[in-house]
Amino acid sequence: MLKRTWIEVDIEKIRKNILKIKKITKNKFLASVKCDLYGMGIRQIAPYLDDIVDFYGVACIEEAIELKELKVKKPILIMGCVLPSDVEECLINDIRITLCNDEVLKQIIKISEKYQKKAIVHIKIDTGMGRIGLREGEIDQFFEKILNFKGIKIEGIFSHFATAEWEDKSYANYQLNLFKKIINKIETRTNIPLKHIANSGAILNLPESYRNFDMVRIGLLILGVYPAKHLINKIKFDCALRCFTRINFIKTVEKGTPLSYGLSFTTSKKTKVATLSIGYGDGLKRFLSNNFSLKWKGANVKIIGNICMDQTLIDVSNKNVKVGDVIEVFGNNYEIETMAEIGKTVPQEILCGFGSKRVKKIYKNGRENKKVD
């Protein structure tokens, strides 16, 4: 059976991107593998990263357990706020908990006593993202509650940038300075081994965010995808992903022919049109309709008409295409970043869309000797 739409994932390139970031930052490396590694397949990729990463970051207990089942040896941090009911499973499995609220703290106290075992936590500080975390004014009181409690091991403290990839660095610097100030104050009372704030944008844009810290937390950049297009010249990373689809139907229509749902495109001349086996259900966002080009044998072929759930039309006038031909959707030319820019969104969202299970992932260069057993 011919593949309909697929993504080639180059595991060796992912490894090289990680090693490059490690070399630049000289920090411990947490691989953010949440949301099925941004849709690209945690089960197939993570076991090949275990020898070079120091931590894994996930969003929730389900993802942490999935990683545990893969028998990865490196610790796992749930970077989101767990529900109190998840604490027991975290403690039993040594899964690191992000701690920043009383509800979880109360449960940790209860469960750690029950098992006579310490919960390992990373304290989350909200320096300006405004999502989860202790705000500056709450920190002293919270530490008062945990510092003398024996059932908690504080392994880390972290914060998260809201604008790390922006050209205007003033808000990111404000967050960074606040984080430094808070750490300095806390460390007069206790030492915390892992202090971390840098994400992909920060690696490219804010070297201060990894200098003098202990770990970086990186997702997007390990795939060689940049958080914003203006950052592509900062440090060279190789895109580890290439996406392809196929032509399944070809026709020629007269000038003045409306095409696809909503009739958003009408031909201005006699036009050869190919139908592709990809749509927004596969990750090709509808906002790219009439607004983006794919590639046939290296030549641009423009999307015309509205992208449907499973099918997309392209203009192949003057091209000797045939049914079954391969069309490149994205590869090494920053197409994912361009798609995000067009849609006023982030590349992470574009990637998660292509996580659709209908898009087959083909894994290349995953050397068996690098894999955890």
Ligand SMILES: Cc1ncc(COP(=O)(O)O)c(C=O)c1O
């Ligand atoms: C808390 C936290 N740290 C790190 C990351 C990794 O971010 P990026 O994919 O930009 O490297 C994320 C992802 O959103 C996150 O939520």
